[in-house]
Amino acid sequence: xxxxxxxxxxxxxxxxxxxxxxxxxxxxxxxxxxxxxxxxxxxxxxxxxxxxxxxxxxxxxxxxxxxxxxxxxxxxxxxxxxxxxxxxxxxxxxxxxxxxxxxxxxxxxxxxxxxxxxxxxxxxxxxxxxxxxxxxxxxxxxxxxxxxxxxxxxxxxxxxxxxxxxxxxxxxxxxxxxxxxxxxxxxxxxxxxxxxxxxxxxxxxxxxxxxxxxxxxxxxxxxxxxxxxxxxxxxxxxxxxxxxxxxxxxxxxxxxxxxxxxxxxxxxxxxxxxxxxxxxxxxxxxxxxxxxxxxxxxxxxxxxxxxxxxxxxxxxxxxxxxxxxxxxxxxxxxxxxxxxxxxxxxxxxxxxxxxxxxxxxxxxxx
Amino acid sequence: xxxxxxxxxxxxxxxxxxxxxxxxxxxxxxxxxxxxxxxxxxxxxxxxxxxxxxxxxxxxxxxxxxxxxxxxxxxxxxxxxxxxxxxxxxxxxxxxxxxxxxxxxxxxxxxxxxxxxxxxxxxxxxxxxxxxxxxxxxxxxxxxxxxxxxxxxxxxxxxxxxxxxxxxxxxxxxxxxxxxxxxxxxxxxxxxxxxxxxxxxxxxxxxxxxxxxxxxxxxxxxxxxxxxxxxxxxxxxxxxxxxxxxxxxxxxxxxxxxxxxxxxxxxxxxxxxxxxxxxxxxxxxxxxxxxxxxxxxxxxxxxxxxxxxxxxxxxxxxxxxxxxxxxxxxxxxxxxxxxxxxxxxxxxxxxxxxxxxxxxxxxxxx
Amino acid sequence: xxxxxxxxxxxxxxxxxxxxxxxxxxxxxxxxxxxxxxxxxxxxxxxxxxxxxxxxxxxxxxxxxxxxxxxxxxxxxxxxxxxxxxxxxxxxxxxxxxxxxxxxxxxxxxxxxxxxxxxxxxxxxxxxxxxxxxxxxxxxxxxxxxxxxxxxxxxxxxxxxxxxxxxxxxxxxxxxxxxxxxxxxxxxxxxxxxxxxxxxxxxxxxxxxxxxxxxxxxxxxxxxxxxxxxxxxxxxxxxxxxxx
Numbered sequence: 017x018x019x020x021x022x023x024x025x026x027x028x029x030x031x032x033x034x035x036x037x038x039x040x041x042x043x044x045x046x047x048x049x050x051x052x053x054x055x056x057x058x059x060x061x062x063x064x065x066x067x068x069x070x071x072x073x074x075x076x077x078x079x080x081x082x083x084x085x086x087x088x089x090x091x092x093x094x095x096x097x098x099x100x101x102x103x104x105x106x107x108x109x110x111x112x113x114x115x116x117x118x119x120x121x122x123x124x125x126x127x128x129x130x131x132x133x134x135x136x137x138x139x140x141x142x143x144x145x146x147x148x149x150x151x152x153x154x155x156x157x158x159x160x161x162x163x164x165x166x167x168x169x170x171x172x173x174x175x176x177x178x179x180x181x182x183x184x185x186x187x188x189x190x191x192x193x194x195x196x197x198x199x200x201x202x203x204x205x206x207x208x209x210x211x212x213x214x215x216x217x218x219x220x221x222x223x224x225x226x227x228x229x230x231x232x233x234x235x236x237x238x239x240x241x242x243x244x245x246x247x248x249x250x251x252x253x254x255x256x257x258x259x260x261x262x263x264x265x266x267x268x269x270x271x272x273x274x275x276x277x278x279x280x281x282x283x284x285x286x287x288x289x290x291x292x293x294x295x296x297x298x299x300x301x302x303x304x305x306x307x308x309x310x311x312x313x314x315x316x317x318x319x320x321x322x323x324x325x326x327x328x329x330x331x332x333x334x335x336x337x338x339x340x341x342x343x344x345x346x347x348x349x350x351x352x353x354x355x356x357x358x359x360x361x362x363x364x365x366x367x368x369x370x371x372x373x374x375x376x377x378x379x380x381x382x
Numbered sequence: 383x384x385x386x387x388x389x390x391x392x393x394x395x396x397x398x399x400x401x402x403x404x405x406x407x408x409x410x411x412x413x414x415x416x417x418x419x420x421x422x423x424x425x426x427x428x429x430x431x432x433x434x435x436x437x438x439x440x441x442x443x444x445x446x447x448x449x450x451x452x453x454x455x456x457x458x459x460x461x462x463x464x465x466x467x468x469x470x471x472x473x474x475x476x477x478x479x480x481x482x483x484x485x486x487x488x489x490x491x492x493x494x495x496x497x498x499x500x501x502x503x504x505x506x507x508x509x510x511x512x513x514x515x516x517x518x519x520x521x522x523x524x525x526x527x528x529x530x531x532x533x534x535x536x537x538x539x540x541x542x543x544x545x546x547x548x549x550x551x552x553x554x555x556x557x558x559x560x561x562x563x564x565x566x567x568x569x570x571x572x573x574x575x576x577x578x579x580x581x582x583x584x585x586x587x588x589x590x591x592x593x594x595x596x597x598x599x600x601x602x603x604x605x606x607x608x609x610x611x612x613x614x615x616x617x618x619x620x621x622x623x624x625x626x627x628x629x630x631x632x633x634x635x636x637x638x639x640x641x642x643x644x645x646x647x648x649x650x651x652x653x654x655x656x657x658x659x660x661x662x663x664x665x666x667x668x669x670x671x672x673x674x675x676x677x678x679x680x681x682x683x684x685x686x687x688x689x690x691x692x693x694x695x696x697x698x699x700x701x702x703x704x705x706x707x708x709x710x711x712x713x714x715x716x717x718x719x720x721x722x723x724x725x726x727x728x729x730x731x732x733x734x735x736x737x738x739x740x741x742x743x744x745x746x747x748x
Numbered sequence: 749x750x751x752x753x754x755x756x757x758x759x760x761x762x763x764x765x766x767x768x769x770x771x772x773x774x775x776x777x778x779x780x781x782x783x784x785x786x787x788x789x790x791x792x793x794x795x796x797x798x799x800x801x802x803x804x805x806x807x808x809x810x811x812x813x814x815x816x817x818x819x820x821x822x823x824x825x826x827x828x829x830x831x832x833x834x835x836x837x838x839x840x841x842x843x844x845x846x847x848x849x850x851x852x853x854x855x856x857x858x859x860x861x862x863x864x865x866x867x868x869x870x871x872x873x874x875x876x877x878x879x880x881x882x883x884x885x886x887x888x889x890x891x892x893x894x895x896x897x898x899x900x901x902x903x904x905x906x907x908x909x910x911x912x913x914x915x916x917x918x919x920x921x922x923x924x925x926x927x928x929x930x931x932x933x934x935x936x937x938x939x940x941x942x943x944x945x946x947x948x949x950x951x952x953x954x955x956x957x958x959x960x961x962x963x964x965x966x967x968x969x970x971x972x973x974x975x976x977x978x979x980x981x982x983x984x985x986x987x988x989x990x991x992x
Contacts, residue, residue, distance in 0.1 A: 036663065037662070040670075047670075051678075054689055054692060055678060055689070055695075057683050057687040057688055061687055062687075063686065104544065104714075105714045105720055106710070106716070107706060107709075107710060132540050132542070133540070133541040134542050135542065135543050135544060136545060137543035137544060138545045138546050138554050140546060140551050140554060141551065143546075143549065144425070148515050148516070149515070152519070155522065169489075169493060169494070169529070170498070170524075170525045171496070171497045172500055172521050173497045173500065174502055174510075174517070175501045176502055177471060177501055177503055179506075181507075182511060184507055184508070186506075187505060187507070208662075211662060292402075294661050294662060295403070295578070298574075298661075298665050299406045302570075302669070303406070307414060311418050311421045311422065312421050316422075317421055317422050318509075326417065326421055329417070340474075348472050354469075354472055388849060392845070392849050395845055396840050399842075400840055582834065582839070586834065586836070587830065590800045590801070590830040590907075592822065592826045593853055
């Protein structure tokens, strides 16, 4: 036990005495969370649209004012159809609303409309959102300016659960936490350990009386400590700068983050036992962990939109379960039973990965 | 000239002799293209709703039919229990609960205003906004046609989805994924490759040989340029044959953009390799630069939605211009007349960054 | 005609406050095997890097093959060979790839490359391994191959930076046979080493101590000068002198 502690101490010194790498390990997540937490926005706050008003009547002018007044749209006036289309191709506007000559007349008659909407659907998400909002604005506009009917009797009152102010950070922060922890724990561990294999320092340890399991734990403990510092920083940022709520228990949150870090560490270790060179370890971590964690964890893209085979693959992403747990604890105040399954899956993954890497580690040095 | 040719053929031999490197350069991107393009879909396709009907009248059933008939909504549960529905909301079984209290039919028949309560899981704020808008639309059309018995007014006579009439999200994402793939090649491989020669010491051998510095740099960059170009067009072929993504613009113009962009990335890779002492550092720095590029470029979230400072940062990074021009070229068939500004900016970057890289490279080896 | 291939005059190189090479002056004669000795950090490598044109001197002058190191480094590079302390072949290329790559850099024609390359393979008995990756060769073979490649273009002068580090005694002996053969072909050899038996093989040696030249001459001269039996004792004497 004593030689084990000496060993852990030595490993810790390695990390602390390399300030450049330590800085990277602590600053990188800090900058990433701050930058991306603010920048990643999925709601459409404002869109540039062009209006080509052929009618140029009082009513059409009113309509344009109405669209401008909603603050959702920034209006550019186009004077011809080709001009409007060019704006669309250049990406200056996302939609063109064309108001036909007989706009007012048709509007008074009801029913038919002489409005045409051209949407840049290269981003279908923005296109359909803009269409929905324009059409909602128009419905209000008709009700106010033409029909002059009494206010409708039937109303819908939406109650926004868990995120009443519709903040984007409620989605992005749990995702970013999982990506950054994966980056620190798995990527850095796999590369540092592969480097030790490459330079041969690992062999020296294997000749020593330390047992393989002790070596693994000794190597991982320092990284686990760095990860915990990162968890602390990230959560502090989430609660202070991004004002994430904490609906559930803080202790649970920390325990689960620890579990997820362990899982990522085990993954990093497994990669390091398999990859021969740093370059290879890095590429595996990058392609096998980073992009999938970002794209397949449900952080940015909803999992239920994916084809079934891909949904199957997401099951193997630790981040998928972790993001889910984070949402439960931070936003929903769910009881433990609501996310016990997810925790169990993470536990199972961690155990499997540890066993696999232990096996692979032993075989490699036999 | 002969030296450059020798260096290039050496570089290609090294890459083609190394099977794992080959896999990383060619197989991985293709797999990523195939898998990740399937993952990237924001669109709100299915909204699961729980139906909570206390009124159980003919009228409320008719409203329920309206929801069942729509192809966005799916009634996953019909239950009177407020509590059970809340649990459903919590564990993700339903995205929204539509709650109709007693007196729905009676009030409306007697022309007393009535409010339907909708509880929405708003963790994903953008989706919650749309869900609320969709529900409002169905309720209001139910109100006009079933209660007022008035024919519905058409808001917009025609909506045309330009550039992507089927609103296929892949069409939007794939050009962006292609850009990421060539960025990885250009930036990461270049910086790693040079850092590796530094680490092994072969770079010193080059320095005492009659190879001039510019020859060495060109000998490194040209193979990466060729690989980047090949990778991009393989990706285009796959996106055409597998995903049926159109390619409307002029391929030669696209090639021009690609070459200029790759020079920018190669220059950045070179710059990083002059600052890094070993592969690990080169990788961490490249990695960080890449993360910033990818998240700020507007690949995942539209630039227009970012906070002001994010939009400014986004304008400062070269990848933004390449993603925008690639999308405009492939999907909209834009020509030089609309894209010349992007080309000028990218060329400016290529010039400045390569100049900086060459200066930094000279300095380090003095 | 000048028969000095290296002429160093009051050469100094500073790194900040620290003078890695401190005002040294010496010469190397054409065709000799010149041993460059000294403890780690004595300034050997810095001096050698200046002579190869990799580093600019802070003050003083040096010429190599008649060219000035500060202003004519490109001409120098064409006339010298170099084999570095770190391993200088590409591990992920085959034996033949390495030969033809380096030979090509020194502007040899395809026919010349073929001829010289086959000669190397024959001499080193590597014919069977022509298309093997260099990484699969034992260290001693790699070093011999690296040396053969460093002189493939028949340079006037070859710099060897600890060429036999970590190599077994038998292979070291074979390596020195190669050095003698090269010297017989009128290639001047400038070699750094930590093996004192190797120092005895040199025509002349210089011993650097803290950036200065502590002693220079033939091994015999040095032993007589310090009145000792071996080069080892010469170095010890120098070290003691430094302490006092």
